[in-house]
Amino acid sequence: MVAPGADNRRVVITGTGWVTPLGNDVESVWSKLLSGASAIAPLTRFPAQSFATNFGAEVRSFDLAHFLADTDLHTKSHLHVKFALAAAAQAWKQAGLGDVSRPGQTHAGFPDLNRKRVGIYLGSGEGTLDFENYARACIDSWRAESRTSDSVAWAHSTREHFDPEYEVEQEPNLAIAHLAEAFGVRGPAFNCMTACAASTQAVGEAYCMLRRGDADLMIVGGSHTMLHPLGMTGFIRLTAMSTRRDDPATASRPFDSTRDGFVMGEGAGILILERLDHARARGATPLCEVVGYGSSADAYRITDIQPDGLGAVESMREALMHAGIDPHKPDALGRPPVQYISAHGTGTKENDSIETRAVRGVFADQAPRIPFSSVKSMLGHLIQAAGAVELITCVQAIRTGFVPPTINLNHPDPVCDLDYVPNTARDLRDSGGVEIAMSNGFGFGGQNDTVLIRRFDPSR
């Protein structure tokens, strides 16, 4: 049991927001996740029919104006920035900080909020290239005889066809800039890009900043879309994605022996993190408490995960040690030490077997007892946004006592032998629900991040 911490060293989650391929609000997405719905279908964003992977999980029926009354400042924003704004608006409202969907409420909120002490830490991705104009410039400036590009011709073509404002908005720190405009943030602002671990890392580092006293409240999470021609191209060439073109809805098969790669998704997950003393002072209701964070690097190879998952083991162990949880012992109620793990669970051969080995390495005999599911089976892989979106899954598991399933899991794989909650959500309320949940994010390039959250207990 961890020693009780002072309120200024405890960090709570007071708001959450989701923009996902299964919907654009927490309640409806959660019910779809529990019902095992798949958001994966042929792509409509660009003509992808001939691509080896021609499907993905797109955000649908999305309109920023539904979340934010004052959208004038964000018209040239890229899609993922709009996702971030919409998810942040939800989180801001749930945290009792104001409703920006109503006109004139842009900087509304808790009147005593010191904007210099409000920060942002996102794992937001880059913008979406103006692909057709870019490709046109490349093609028109190619000189076949010398097999070189004429960069003067390229410059003339792009100057004629690019929209300058849209180009500037490409930069990966622009999501922060727009959030800061919408919510009046003047405190520390960071964006990290550690691939698929990014938004788990953003939450973890923001947690450390709040504990250190660098801010009182932070907007954290991630946002990304790579459902564009070069994004799909990059991952197709790496042979990292499923090519199950005949059956997209079941293509994302984490932990199943027939899995053949991940399925690309898009969206945003944003949370409000704040120090407990700050939350108490303004009368906010904590949804959960953040109790542990671990971060490591594989330092192994650029293309492969360390085969024993040692980096993942390290990040999980650090987070558990930090939270004072012994991974080998059941809790006081006889439950496993952690009652839910949101898997990184991408659906690639390599990730799922190594992640399984790593979880076994950390929890030993307790590992098979822990519900360990991958919502990527339903939402696809939201890349930089995945970690924060999945952490909200953990918040919902703690709040409701249900854990979502891994769908499309019909063919057991001998090297994936844990409890992945196959195909059907699980009701854990009879056994006391979920007290502690773990979210893992592992990035291409070897970054590993783990965040642990716990049911909020005001008496601790």
Added chain:
Amino acid sequence: MTHQTGTIAPMRRRVVISGLGPVSCFGVGIDPLWTALLEGRSGMAPVRAFDAGGMLCRLGAEIPAGFSVRDFVPKTYRKATKVMARDIEIAVAAARAATLDANILTRGFCEDGQTPTYEGARIGCSIGAGLIAAEIPELSAAFVTATNDAGAFDYDKWGAEGINNLTPLWLLKYLPNMLACHVTIVHGAEGPSNTITCAEASGLLSVGESRAVIERSDAELCFSGSAESKISPLGYNRLECAKRLARTDPDADPTSFVRPFDPDAPGSIPGEGGGILLLEEREAARSRNARPYAEILGFGAGQSSIRGDARARSEGLTNAIERALEDAEVAPGEVDAIVPGAQGATEVDDAEAAALREVFADRLPNIPLITLTPNLGSTYAGAGGLALSVAALCLRHQTLPARLHAGRCPDDLDAGPAPTRDARLRRILVCTTALGGQNAAVLLTTPE
């Protein structure tokens, strides 16, 4: 990990800078950079990397020809250099230079019987990066295999065949986290690893975070800093779109364009480079008889609005500087010199000057500003690593390097032309503001 709980603030572990790996238009490492700065040289020249004849700005401050990342990796890792974009090459070279400077042995460079100075799990890495521009000829050669009868890009042909003309690892060459990824692999850094992407603020934010990682006992040593090259057609195009670049008259002196804080400054000129610093826990550094350049005494960050007047756009930097001073328990009057971003783009410089006036008030005219862009160009994400390296060298040598300026400066800013001079330097503030409104400040002091 020994996170502290309790009401009494724990004794903070202190963090020093024990190695510098700058990469600039003067080359790799400290000597070429410091010598050039003392001699008051500028690296501005017509762009070599591509034909910039279609650009408004045709100058750049490029790393000298002959630079090869293969010289900075173990023999066994040379194959991996094929998947390194320029930004990655800079970071990898800078990291190696920093370990040599700090006299630290890492996994990749151990020979038979040697052991690394630190265990891998105790080495962190945080390298600020920009969005890496894909090389245009590489993509173009593939795109032209997928055009329709009218010569336009054809998605069907691309997906079916053209796509196979790109090398399988194409994406990995351009992911921003690959700077840190390669450095962690080469040096066996298995501790916390991050990639901050906040444009010009990336380097200082990375160093601030790495210092916190060591402070909270998650590592003893961190590779920290930043690197970027925007010397590419897309890099220049985006900077033109952002209205940052000077239009360069080919007949004018290449060193005459970059004029920090000049109200009539024509704009900035890109450079390339960066700096990786080795941050080390002070007692650990002491126990191996390291000779640190500086201690990191304070850090702060803040976000500005990206709209409005200079005052509105300066709020985040004011907040960052005030927070860094508070964190360091240092009064504004105790700062002996400042390294600002000083890009020579009036919109940025105005905001920086407003923040400096707000914080330092009447004392500002007496604090020398160390402006690097006339020498090194604007190095974007790379700027933080370079600025911190120079600040550390100023503290080590108790010297202010010569300052170039071809225009005029406001009276209250000590930023005009000046020769190299000795100075008593105890505390130097490094600060910057980024396109996108992020700001950061780091306060360095001479080590005890």
